[in-house]
Amino acid sequence: MDADANQIVVTTQKVEQRALDVPITLSVQSGERMRELGVTDIGELSNYVPGLNVQVQSANNPGFVIRGITSDSGSAQQGPRVTLYYNGIDISRSRGAYQGVYDLDRVEVAKGPQATLFGTAATIGAISFVSAKPEAGTSAALTGAYGNLDAKRLEGFVNLGNDVLAVRVAGQWKKRDGYIENLAPGQDDLYAQDQLGLRGSLRYTPTSDFTADLVLTYDRQRNSGTPFLSKNLGSTSVDGLYDAAYLGGSPYSKEILGADKLGLTRDVYDANLTLNWDFADGWNFTTVNGYRDFDALEVFDADGSAAWYLEFAERAKGWQASHESRFTYSDDQWRASFGWNYFIEDSYQYVPMSSEVGTYLQCSANLIPGLGCVAANNSVPAASATSLLTRGAFTAVPYSSWYRNEGRNQTWSMFGDVTWKPAPDLEVTAGARVLIEKRRSGYAAYQPNAPVYGQPLLPMFDTAGQTFHARKSYAAVLPRVNVLYHLTPSLNLYVTVSEGRRSPVVQLSSAAGGVPALSLIKSETVWNYEAGIKGTVGMFSGSLGVYYDKYDNFQVSVIENGRAVTRSAGTASNLGVEAELEARLTPWLSAFGNVGFISGGIDDKAANGAYAGDQFRLQSKWQWAAGFNLNAPLTETVSLFATPSVTYRSKIYFEIPNSELISQDPVTLVNLRAGVSLMDGKFQVAGYARNLTDKKYLLDAGNTGGSFGYPTFIPAEPRTYGIELTARY
Numbered sequence: 001m002d003a004d005a006n007q008i009v010v011t012t013q014k015v016e017q018r019a020l021d022v023p024i025t026l027s028v029q030s031g032e033r034m035r036e037l038g039v040t041d042i043g044e045l046s047n048y049v050p051g052l053n054v055q056v057q058s059a060n061n062p063g064f065v066i067r068g069i070t071s072d073s074g075s076a077q078q079g080p081r082v083t084l085y086y087n088g089i090d091i092s093r094s095r096g097a098y099q100g101v102y103d104l105d106r107v108e109v110a111k112g113p114q115a116t117l118f119g120t121a122a123t124i125g126a127i128s129f130v131s132a133k134p135e136a137g138t139s140a141a142l143t144g145a146y147g148n149l150d151a152k153r154l155e156g157f158v159n160l161g162n163d164v165l166a167v168r169v170a171g172q173w174k175k176r177d178g179y180i181e182n183l184a185p186g187q188d189d190l191y192a193q194d195q196l197g198l199r200g201s202l203r204y205t206p207t208s209d210f211t212a213d214l215v216l217t218y219d220r221q222r223n224s225g226t227p228f229l230s231k232n233l234g235s236t237s238v239d240g241l242y243d244a245a246y247l248g249g250s251p252y253s254k255e256i257l258g259a260d261k262l263g264l265t266r267d268v269y270d271a272n273l274t275l276n277w278d279f280a281d282g283w284n285f286t287t288v289n290g291y292r293d294f295d296a297l298e299v300f301d302a303d304g305s306a307a308w309y310l311e312f313a314e315r316a317k318g319w320q321a322s323h324e325s326r327f328t329y330s331d332d333q334w335r336a337s338f339g340w341n342y343f344i345e346d347s348y349q350y351v352p353m354s355s356e357v358g359t360y361l362q363c364s365a366n367l368i369p370g371l372g373c374v375a376a377n378n379s380v381p382a383a384s385a386t387s388l389l390t391r392g393a394f395t396a397v398p399y400s401s402w403y404r405n406e407g408r409n410q411t412w413s414m415f416g417d418v419t420w421k422p423a424p425d426l427e428v429t430a431g432a433r434v435l436i437e438k439r440r441s442g443y444a445a446y447q448p449n450a451p452v453y454g455q456p457l458l459p460m461f462d463t464a465g466q467t468f469h470a471r472k473s474y475a476a477v478l479p480r481v482n483v484l485y486h487l488t489p490s491l492n493l494y495v496t497v498s499e500g501r502r503s504p505v506v507q508l509s510s511a512a513g514g515v516p517a518l519s520l521i522k523s524e525t526v527w528n529y530e531a532g533i534k535g536t537v538g539m540f541s542g543s544l545g546v547y548y549d550k551y552d553n554f555q556v557s558v559i560e561n562g563r564a565v566t567r568s569a570g571t572a573s574n575l576g577v578e579a580e581l582e583a584r585l586t587p588w589l590s591a592f593g594n595v596g597f598i599s600g601g602i603d604d605k606a607a608n609g610a611y612a613g614d615q616f617r618l619q620s621k622w623q624w625a626a627g628f629n630l631n632a633p634l635t636e637t638v639s640l641f642a643t644p645s646v647t648y649r650s651k652i653y654f655e656i657p658n659s660e661l662i663s664q665d666p667v668t669l670v671n672l673r674a675g676v677s678l679m680d681g682k683f684q685v686a687g688y689a690r691n692l693t694d695k696k697y698l699l700d701a702g703n704t705g706g707s708f709g710y711p712t713f714i715p716a717e718p719r720t721y722g723i724e725l726t727a728r729y
Contacts, residue, residue: 060264403509
């Protein structure tokens, strides 16, 4: 955590407070601390926040995990369970959530259900990104970095303005080569990056009582393909983890999948307008309004081999709009916040598939014994199956199909919190969100009969040119109660009880005969009970929290026949501990550490079926980080700085039901950023290294190929290092 992070002013409870005075388990990382650690991507941030794991399989498919509970579904019909907020607006839809991490004021990670604070998606927590706002004066910064893998990064900001009108423009550009060589002709190496983020902010403050903030953001990715590597097919064996792969794609990739190469093309546009008015003594009115549009096309080789077998793409496109207004009041004995919110999103996920009939049948069913699918030298014996099965009548029979799911979801809600101070050292808070939700799902599929074979290759049903729709409405009340006791002005105890809810799923597909198949998955609910202590004592600052979560109708996302679907796994529970500690040893040296422990999963009882006793997806039982921050003056204007850190994560499973094959043993990573600061910090020269020991481990496993009997494995980033130059004005 930050040096004395408890003193950072946050807006988690919709009013400005010290983090110390927020009666929930809250981790805060300031923009300055993230720069010290060398955090330039959202996935790196989670190494330093207990109870948080962010897995970026691609910018189109990030996974956000709080307290072992994952939110990463790409289906437009399914709701998230971890809220992402960007300047007060919900951006939780998975395919539109990822964006660059640069020029941030802070990141607040609130653990536990937070429906009254962050909306219905905050089933088990929220991640709130707050960008740096324009301010009076003139300032600027520019950082340039170069490292291995021909990695280049430019980022910075320019701030101009006065007390009435100020503007700030910030951006980040990152580009690097892929770290997995791709032997397939015409393809790029895998996991190359080309990312751009731009943000323009305008602050208007005509009086001391009124502030208007307009923030416009653009985020773009032009990344190469994801390395879905197979252990069973060809030379893409992951035994060496970073060995060369052979991911070829479809010869009809441009025509059917939308692009001629594996990779991601993604654009996100975001607009945010916030008005803040102190209209009377103790009273404030705030309205936050946002619009976000995302459009992404990702082409991937799901079988992880040279075969023209499971070639897929995903086109995810949609928009979100949100309006929230709230009043807050505060005096010596009372604090209250109440308001309303309207949220609407409209998105779809379109998934085309390209294959060759004989290759598909041979690789899936081994119709010709002894022929095989893909040889170790990346030749494809299965490619001759069509000729053999048709006695030379055909040499290759192309096949394509697609399915599309849609979601148009609306939520109307009213919320309120009231805090009473019956004594100077005691605060009691009670609140609730009342919501009405309307969910409309759509589904269409083109699954034609394959030539020669006489039926669709994928076990799905054609909708005969129709798009099916289903609508359902729901209502819920989500309460919370908190008690905060001030042991001293800088040390607090807290207890909290709250309820969280993940939206029901109106899961729509098709059945035999081309008729709608509707499956209604009930809402997932969780009751959270926790207690903790946070504050500062002498040179130490930190927090300790203990929590217990009880889930009903726990929703799991599983891949069946190449399609992600939602199932109910029954009941689940979680018992955990989270702690953060910082020690200010001298004015120029501090040490920090954090730890999270989770003992939980799906309850081990017969009613939970195949999921009974399973650990949550991407949940590590133990997670910790430790390091120190050195900033030692050498002269009046020159100082030496260093921030080495070690992070640890225990074993995780990538899928439910758990499988030892689809898992990753414990991982320990060493990171370092160090250098020299000149001219009172106006110039910096730094070196950085992430994964300094070059630990080889998996980022993910299973994936789409796993549902066809060929699980694939994604290697995590190897050692990266480089030099960084920064100038500030």
